[in-house]
Amino acid sequence: MSRFQPRIAFLLQRSQADASASSWASLSAVTTEIVARLREVYDARVDLLTPDEQPLELGHLRAEHDLYVLKAKTPLTLAVASAAAATGATVINTCEASSLTRDKLATTAVLAANGVPLPPSWATGRPALLRDLLNGRPLWLKPQRGSQGHGVQRLMSAAEMDAAECSAHDVYGLPVPVFAQQDVPSGGRDLKVFVVGERMWAITRPFPARTLEDKLGAPCRVPPLIREAAVACGRALGLELYGVDFLVAGDEFFAVDVNALPGYKGVPEAPAAIADYVYERASR
Amino acid sequence: MVKVGVIAERRYLSQSMPAAALRALEARGIWADVMCPDDARFAPETGLVHIARNGWTADLNEYDVVVSRNRNGLGLAMLSYAEAAGVLTINSYASTERIRNKAHMAVWLSRAGLLCPPTILARDASTLAGLPRSSFPLILKPTYGDNSQGLLLVRRPEDLETIEWSDDLLLAQRYLPSDGFDLKLYVCGRSVFAVYKPSPFNGDPAAAPRPVNPTPAMVDLALRCGATFGLEMYGVDTIETSDGLAVIEVNEFPNFTGVPHAADCIADYVLARARAARVQKGAARVTVPTAHRVPAAALAG
Numbered sequence: 001m002s003r004f005q006p007r008i009a010f011l012l013q014r015s016q017a018d019a020s021a022s023s024w025a026s027l028s029a030v031t032t033e034i035v036a037r038l039r040e041v042y043d044a045r046v047d048l049l050t051p052d053e054q055p056l057e058l059g060h061l062r063a064e065h066d067l068y069v070l071k072a073k074t075p076l077t078l079a080v081a082s083a084a085a086a087t088g089a090t091v092i093n094t095c096e097a098s099s100l101t102r103d104k105l106a107t108t109a110v111l112a113a114n115g116v117p118l119p120p121s122w123a124t125g126r127p128a129l130l131r132d133l134l135n136g137r138p139l140w141l142k143p144q145r146g147s148q149g150h151g152v153q154r155l156m157s158a159a160e161m162d163a164a165e166c167s168a169h170d171v172y173g174l175p176v177p178v179f180a181q182q183d184v185p186s187g188g189r190d191l192k193v194f195v196v197g198e199r200m201w202a203i204t205r206p207f208p209a210r211t212l213e214d215k216l217g218a219p220c221r222v223p224p225l226i227r228e229a230a231v232a233c234g235r236a237l238g239l240e241l242y243g244v245d246f247l248v249a250g251d252e253f254f255a256v257d258v259n260a261l262p263g264y265k266g267v268p269e270a271p272a273a274i275a276d277y278v279y280e281r282a283s284r
Numbered sequence: 285m286v287k288v289g290v291i292a293e294r295r296y297l298s299q300s301m302p303a304a305a306l307r308a309l310e311a312r313g314i315w316a317d318v319m320c321p322d323d324a325r326f327a328p329e330t331g332l333v334h335i336a337r338n339g340w341t342a343d344l345n346e347y348d349v350v351v352s353r354n355r356n357g358l359g360l361a362m363l364s365y366a367e368a369a370g371v372l373t374i375n376s377y378a379s380t381e382r383i384r385n386k387a388h389m390a391v392w393l394s395r396a397g398l399l400c401p402p403t404i405l406a407r408d409a410s411t412l413a414g415l416p417r418s419s420f421p422l423i424l425k426p427t428y429g430d431n432s433q434g435l436l437l438v439r440r441p442e443d444l445e446t447i448e449w450s451d452d453l454l455l456a457q458r459y460l461p462s463d464g465f466d467l468k469l470y471v472c473g474r475s476v477f478a479v480y481k482p483s484p485f486n487g488d489p490a491a492a493p494r495p496v497n498p499t500p501a502m503v504d505l506a507l508r509c510g511a512t513f514g515l516e517m518y519g520v521d522t523i524e525t526s527d528g529l530a531v532i533e534v535n536e537f538p539n540f541t542g543v544p545h546a547a548d549c550i551a552d553y554v555l556a557r558a559r560a561a562r563v564q565k566g567a568a569r570v571t572v573p574t575a576h577r578v579p580a581a582a583l584a585g
């Protein structure tokens with residue numbers, strides 16, 4: 001009896017450095033491992049797609065795969081994912097969930113409304129309106145879209161706040177909003193939770209992580225309330241493969257960042273678990 | 285008394301929508317709270333919106349309905365909060381996001397099998413150079429933008445060479461010639477209005493909108509567009525072709541230009557929806573447990 005052989009596509013972005021190369025030199029180690037397991041253990045047909053290279057004609061849309069893994073979130077990969085979903089394919093994580101998760105403001109709003117504990121947070125197009133929130137406690141200023149700490153500033157004084165005045169405007173002429181979070185004392189450690197469907201791992205790391213060793217962190221048990229909060233994040237945002245960063249402050253904890261399909265650094269079991277999950281979802 | 289919140293960018297307050305709808309609500313005894321993201325500080329953790337202009341603070345949790353005419357990121361975050369907190373939103377955050385990004389709108393229109401001009405997504409203009417001459421003329425559109433912002437008409441493939449596209453995604457649509465007028469369909473709930481409006485490429489500055497009675501085909505097309513995106517108040521730009529009406533674009537909460545009594549229709553619709561939602565919410569309180577809530581309390585061992 002032959003087993004169902006699913007067709008799976010990974011939506012990726014070819015980095016500038018690879019543009020001329022034909023190989024996948026910069027394919028991350030995690031993705032390489034997932035793809036290998038899907039091919040070898042499950043006999044799946046796996047294609048690595050970089051839709052950024054050719055125009056996409058919407059009239060000729062046809063999902064050639066049963067399941068799409070949305071790894072790179074460029075405007076074109078998102079559009080391809082949306083198109084694939086439109087023709088009936090499964091997309092993990094969905095285009096809507098991936099887009100929402102990239103927007104820190106909307107994500108924070110949705111998580112808060114679903115009862116996930118968050119540091120006191122504000123958003124405004126006029127940073128001057130944040131001045132009276134300083135109160136001797138620093139504020140973290142983060143861009144609305146951004147990852148891996150890009151553009152994050154820690155502000156202590158009103159003078160620093162004034163210097164952070166918005167310069168970018170959106171296409172509608174309004175200032176691009178800034179997102180501010182109150183500094184919560186974290187005991188210098190954060191807890192990164194990684195989720196694959198129903199499975200979950202955590203690593204604890206010094207905050208901020210400086211060295212590679214710091215970034216790998218140390219595996220730890222997921223405390224029950226944090227497990228519950230991580231599950232609530234996934235449900236609220238519609239994510240299946242994701243990570244949540246928590247700051248733990250004494251007996252309190254706060255979710256500070258959610259990432260769709262992160263790198264699962266420090267969790268060696270993750271690639272196999274992702275491959276198993278993806279196969280299971282493709283066969284459903 | 286129904287509590288109505290309106291999220292609107294300041295640029296819209298001088299336009300007929302939502303201003304006329306606000307007046308129509310007042311005529312019905314409802315004074316809506318208007319929240320402009322332009323001078324707001326929003327606390328997404330609590331749902332409180334502080335309005336700097338008058339030092340007033342609104343609580344998004346307290347509204348029966350939040351009506352949005354806004355495309356700014358801050359206003360959208362406010363809308364997403366209201367929706368996640370169980371407040372009725374018109375239009376919803378999800379439906380607004382589906383059409384705010386024109387690439388996604390085009391994908392969803394194709395998904396629904398609606399007649400559209402042939403549409404291509406590309407990273408930049410140079411990748412369109414391989415298209416056959418018969419694909420032209422093309423209209424290039426940025427992913428985001430409204431009021432015909434940033435539209436570019438490209439008549440021949442050679443013209444692509446001089447185009448520098450600054451956006452990170454380009455939407456190219458076959459230019460369908462019209463007689464200088466587009467048919468605009470406006471929808472509020474199940475009410476559909478039709479108006480012939482001068483197209484963005486109409487040379488006559490004196491050309492004025494002309495309302496007509498919508499045909500059953502127009503009504504059907506308009507409602508299918510709404511169902512596709514989950515919109516309740518919206519406009520559909522169409523062009524008449526030999527194959528029927530083609531959909532060019534869908535917009536959430538437009539100005540309803542040229543539609544008589546649009547403001548009354550909107551006010552009645554919003555109030556009816558809000559009252560129904562209130563009844564539902566009341567019922568939900570009795571039967572359904574409250575939203576999943578994780579207490580920010582002690583980390584048990």
